[in-house]
Amino acid sequence: MRILIVTSTFGGGVGNPWLLDDLAAALTERGHSVDVLVHDWKHRRPRGVRRDPNSGARVANVVRPVRRGPLLALRSQLAAAAGLHGYGARLTASEHYDVGISTSIASLTWGLPARLRRRGTIDRHLVFLWDFFPLHQVEIGRLSLGPATRLFTAMERRALESADVIATMTPANTRFLHRYHPGIVAETIEVLPWSGGRPSGDAAPTAGPFTAMFGGQLARGRGIETLLEAARILQDDGDDLRIEIAGTGPRERELRAFATTHRLANVTFTGQLRREEYRARLGAAHVGVAATVQGVSPPAFPSKISEYAAAGKPIVASIDASSDAGEIIEAEGVGLAVPAGDPAALAAALRVMRAEFEHDGFAARGARVRAFAIERASAIAAAIAIESVGPGGHRAAP
Secondary structure, three states, X not given: OEEEEEEOOOOXXXXXXXXXXXXXXXXXXXXXXXXXXXXXXXXXXXXXXXXXXXXXXXXXXXXXXXXXXXXXXXXHHHHHHHHHHHHHHHHOOOOOEEEEEEEOOHHHHOOHHHHHHHOXXXXXXXXXXXXXXXXXXXXXXXXXXXXXXXXXXHHHHHHHHOOOEEEEOOHHHHHHHXXXXXXXXXXXXXXXXXXXXXXXXXXXXXXXXXEEEEEOOXXXXXXXXXXXXXXXXXXXXXXXXXXXXXXXXXXXXXXXXXXXXXXXXXXXXEEOOOHHHHHHHHHHOXXXXXXXXXXXXXXXXXXXXXXXXXXXXXXXXXXXOOOOHHHHHHHOOOEEEEEOOOHHHHHHHHHHHHHHHHHHOOHHXXXXXXXXXXXXXXXXXXXXXXXXXXXXXXXXXX
């Protein structure tokens, strides 16, 4: 198949690789031809077309970001829209693709996939729905839109209506989609967020203090406060279990201050790491921690769950009631789930995992983690799902 990806976030051999870099590599590995239109309004990139040495995709940057000045966000988005419908539309004018792929926030592709679908450039439009914008951002306090919330919701719905296929993450996501956007007629499939790493056979290290790793953006909605409170409980009980937090974000200073105020000697902040360094540190940990927050209605499936699984790490998840992520990891036998916002339950789950590791080194659980990583949470699994929605359900030879 010929596949077009429209995205604002793509390393492409220039920046840090992301999920769509890994998907492009998996698709080319399976014999497909992949082009990528990148409308990155945040980072300066050379404009034009180049071959990505990592994924094998042909990548075109279609916008130069606006670096400074008043109304920066609005001006940057307008520049992205102009780049997509100008340079991007011209680049694809004589092309034909079996599948066009975009992701949420769907409205920030500014209608280009719908335009390409109407003019016959792409046969089927697939949207990966990872985020119910703007509802989730408003509920976790990241955005305060007031009356404009309804406008942004309508814009997102209109963008989703152009899709032939919407890939939700889990069954709970599919159900919520039809409640939040009633009347959407697109076909739905379920594809878990994938890891770009090759699944590892190592479940955990054999020496050193038992360590739980959290990796991700330090922002609202991540449930990191619950993890720090769990660390406080463990330390107050004299437990030597350690917690490592990798990543940066708008709440990093606040979270570091909490750890300092409460003298959490069992917590380490690494700051932002490059992918290779992060994976090395994750390899030295015993389990991965995923956390969300209470009081949100859209169900989430933290992508870090897949990253931990690819590294061979069992998962401890602190998950909100709307999500079925906890049910999935427990049904698959890859980890333990506790309610979001319950630090005592999270601390107890970490202790259970340590006892299991001390008993058999995760020998039994490690095999289930590896199978889950390969069969459900890998870029190859996502590529196979894309093949199933192409014209005629085409599948490339494995």
